[in-house]
Amino acid sequence: MSARPDSLVLVALLAPAAVFVLLAVVAPLRRSGRLAALISIAGALTALGAAILAWRNLGEDIDVFRHVWAWLPQHEGVLATVGVLADTYSVKMLVLVSLVATLVQVYSLGYLSDEPPAALGRYYMYQSLFAFSMMGLVLAPNFLQLFICWELVGLCSYLLIGFWYRKASAARAAVKAFWTTKAGDVGLLIGIVLLWRMTGTFDFAELEVWAGSQQAGIAGISLIAFCLYLGAAGKSAQFPLHIWLPDAMEGPTPVSALIHAATMVTAGVYLLTRTAFLFELAPDVMTLVAWVGAGTALMAAILACAQDDIKRVLAYSTVSQLGYMMAAIGAGFANAGFLHLLTHGVFKALLFLGAGAVIHAVHTNDITRMGRLAKSMPQTAVVFIIGTLSLAGVPLFAGFLSKEEILGAVLAGGLTVPFVMLAVAAFLTAFYMFRVVFLTFFGTADAGPKGPAYEEPVHARGHHPHDAPAVMTIPLWILALLSMAIGILFMFHHEEPQFESPVWLTPAAVGVGLAGIGLAWLTFQRRSIDGDRLASAMGPLRTAAHAGFWIDDAFLFVYRSVLLVFSRTIGWIDRYVVDGIVNVMSAWTVMGGGRLRRMQTGRVQDYVFGVAVGVVALLIWLGGVK
Amino acid sequence: MGLHAYLFLAAVVFSIGLFGVITRRNTIGILLGVELMLNAVNINLVAFSRFHGQTAGMILTVFAIAITVAEVALGLALVILLFRTRRTAIADQIDWLKG
Numbered sequence: 206m207s208a209r210p211d212s213l214v215l216v217a218l219l220a221p222a223a224v225f226v227l228l229a230v231v232a233p234l235r236r237s238g239r240l241a242a243l244i245s246i247a248g249a250l251t252a253l254g255a256a257i258l259a260w261r262n263l264g265e266d267i268d269v270f271r272h273v274w275a276w277l278p279q280h281e282g283v284l285a286t287v288g289v290l291a292d293t294y295s296v297k298m299l300v301l302v303s304l305v306a307t308l309v310q311v312y313s314l315g316y317l318s319d320e321p322p323a324a325l326g327r328y329y330m331y332q333s334l335f336a337f338s339m340m341g342l343v344l345a346p347n348f349l350q351l352f353i354c355w356e357l358v359g360l361c362s363y364l365l366i367g368f369w370y371r372k373a374s375a376a377r378a379a380v381k382a383f384w385t386t387k388a389g390d391v392g393l394l395i396g397i398v399l400l401w402r403m404t405g406t407f408d409f410a411e412l413e414v415w416a417g418s419q420q421a422g423i424a425g426i427s428l429i430a431f432c433l434y435l436g437a438a439g440k441s442a443q444f445p446l447h448i449w450l451p452d453a454m455e456g457p458t459p460v461s462a463l464i465h466a467a468t469m470v471t472a473g474v475y476l477l478t479r480t481a482f483l484f485e486l487a488p489d490v491m492t493l494v495a496w497v498g499a500g501t502a503l504m505a506a507i508l509a510c511a512q513d514d515i516k517r518v519l520a521y522s523t524v525s526q527l528g529y530m531m532a533a534i535g536a537g538f539a540n541a542g543f544l545h546l547l548t549h550g551v552f553k554a555l556l557f558l559g560a561g562a563v564i565h566a567v568h569t570n571d572i573t574r575m576g577r578l579a580k581s582m583p584q585t586a587v588v589f590i591i592g593t594l595s596l597a598g599v600p601l602f603a604g605f606l607s608k609e610e611i612l613g614a615v616l617a618g619g620l621t622v623p624f625v626m627l628a629v630a631a632f633l634t635a636f637y638m639f640r641v642v643f644l645t646f647f648g649t650a651d652a653g654p655k656g657p658a659y660e661e662p663v664h665a666r667g668h669h670p671h672d673a674p675a676v677m678t679i680p681l682w683i684l685a686l687l688s689m690a691i692g693i694l695f696m697f698h699h700e701e702p703q704f705e706s707p708v709w710l711t712p713a714a715v716g717v718g719l720a721g722i723g724l725a726w727l728t729f730q731r732r733s734i735d736g737d738r739l740a741s742a743m744g745p746l747r748t749a750a751h752a753g754f755w756i757d758d759a760f761l762f763v764y765r766s767v768l769l770v771f772s773r774t775i776g777w778i779d780r781y782v783v784d785g786i787v788n789v790m791s792a793w794t795v796m797g798g799g800r801l802r803r804m805q806t807g808r809v810q811d812y813v814f815g816v817a818v819g820v821v822a823l824l825i826w827l828g829g830v831k
Numbered sequence: 832m833g834l835h836a837y838l839f840l841a842a843v844v845f846s847i848g849l850f851g852v853i854t855r856r857n858t859i860g861i862l863l864g865v866e867l868m869l870n871a872v873n874i875n876l877v878a879f880s881r882f883h884g885q886t887a888g889m890i891l892t893v894f895a896i897a898i899t900v901a902e903v904a905l906g907l908a909l910v911i912l913l914f915r916t917r918r919t920a921i922a923d924q925i926d927w928l929k930g
Contacts, residue, residue: 805928805929806926806929807926807927807928807929808922808923808925808926808928808929809861809922809925810852810853810854810855810861810922810923813849813852813853814853817849817853
């Protein structure tokens with residue numbers, strides 16, 4: 206059977222959409238909980254199957270299958286279309302999205318087993334909506350559909366971060382995520398409209414043809430590219446709009462794995478990959494993308510070292526890895542960034558789900574309260590270490606090649622300083638991830654100042670931490686095996702990158718990773734280096750990292766000192782100037798009316814007299830005219 | 832006598848009626864003034880009808896007289912109602928429309 210890829214991806218897109226509509230409309234089904242979950246998983250599985258088939262049937266890399274319908278008609282022709290675009294990028298991304306979505310939905314059955322049925326049904330309804338919107342975004346053949354789905358995934362992110370909406374911090378985090386990404390989305394919308402004014406089309410294929418006929422640096426393209434980048438920076442948590450992602454960890458862990466690690470946050474990277482032809486016209490914006498990406502990668506890596514919450518470490522790690530991808534795109538090699546997007550999606554989902562299994566077992570996020578969990582949760586420990594090795598860029602694991610390719614791309618792009626920043630970030634990545642591993646799964650009984658969590662009274666009900674049920678471990682194993690399979694596959698078969706890397710790059714990339722692992726081992730396992738002294742040696746950097754580099758405070762300061770002052774000024778002008786003018790006008794009207802009313806005596810004879818005088822005057826006037 | 836004499840008479844009667852409407856303090860007096868003005872119009876109609884040899888004016892006059900009767904009945908009823916509610920028939924004191 207060889208169905209056309211465009212029909213297959215359409216099936217993949219519509220399966221979760223149908224599930225969402227079903228769960229949204231049929232309330233008893235939604236409230237049934239488990240049944241709703243199974244239906245949703247069936248939808249995701251259908252999507253996964255269709256996506257894999259589409260990938261197999263796609264053929265050569267240059268093949269593009271489109272299926273579009275007219276949506277908004279205009280005077281001559283069509284203003285906007287909806288449909289699907291199946292090419293090598295979108296189909297690979299589709300496979301990633303549907304794979305992680307399916308595994309996360311299966312995993313959630315175990316993770317959220319304590320939820321009431323109605324909440325579980327609501328969760329799966331949102332999950333299906335997310336799967337549909339994310340696939341719609343990936344498959345969008347034009348900017349308009351992309352933007353709509355872009356907002357829909359933002360909505361799903363908001364709904365799922367705030368899934369436990371009775372918790373004040375979760376509700377606040379949801380709002381913060383929504384507003385911060387919205388700040389970028391305004392830029393994206395402006396960029397799309399400006400681009401449409403310039404070219405008269407939203408369609409990616411037409412835009413690519415248009416871009417091919419233009420010189421780099423034509424007037425106005427820099428602004429457009431910057432606006433598009435703003436949207437991508439908000440979604441993909443680039444400095445300084447990254448502040449929402451660590452807080453987004455308030456949501457359930459499977460949601461963090463799916464939305465805030467593997468798929469939605471990579472939408473910005475995907476957008477830039479998809480529209481790389483536009484960014485090539487704006488080299489200045491490309492440089493900005495690379496520098497901000499590298500800066501974000503380094504900054505987030507430093508911040509991740511200072512976190513004690515396992516999910517926040519992973520969140521900052523995600524921000525850092527997104528910075529890597531952006532840096533590669535900024536260097537002009539979108540392929541390298543996209544490759545890292547795919548591998549990162551797999552192993553970061555694995556890490557989050559592994560962290561979820563740990564949290565599920567010990568009921569805390571604090572790594573200083575965990576320790577020696579490798580004994581009680583051997584399976585989780587193994588898969589988590591596989592994910593960590595992938596992220597650290599150790600050979601034979603998924604992250605190794607894609608990360609090295611990014612380093613090579615940035616170097617080949619002539620960006621030496623960002624390259625150094627990324628190399629330092631790679632060292633820190635290995636360090637902070639193995640810090641988590643050693644503190645969580647190994648270490649000693651006096652693992653931290655507060656001791657292991659399972660000695661806390663909460664778990665004294667004869668309830669020792671143990672591996673999660675099969676419904677949670679099987680997705681973990683699938684992702685772990687995939688991480689390794691991808692890594693090993695790359696050893697044998699990998700298409701040559703479009704650039705030359707120096708021979709010392711591979712040893713250097715592996716070296717910094719191993720150095721980071723070594724330092725973490727010495728500090729947190731052997732304890733031959735005192736962690737506290739290491740931290741205090743960092744001096745002000747430590748203080749800054751614990752405060753998140755004061756970026757949240759900077760936003761607050763801007764809000765209070767600029768925005769509030771500005772709006773108070775506007776408010777004063779409105780109250781006293783605009784309202785003043787209006788009040789004076791109305792006072793004059795009232796006064797004039799008060800004077801004019803005295804003409805009305807109310808006596809009939811006065812009116813009759815008026816009429817008579819009027820008639821006489823008319824007669825005289827008519828006589829005069831004649 | 833020519834047409835002009837009749838028209839002159841009608842004008843005089845109309846003016847007297849108008850003067851009465853404007854100057855009379857009693858509402859019944861005002862109604863009488865209105866009657867005079869209507870009759871001035873009737874004189875006009877009859878005079879034109881007679882001198883132009885058309886009967887339409889006569890018929891219209893008959894209608895006008897009939898309607899005037901109804902109007903007087905209605906007007907007097909209003910005056911009586913006014914008197915009952917306001918205890919007065921003096922036009923100056925009836926100024927509900929005063930602004």
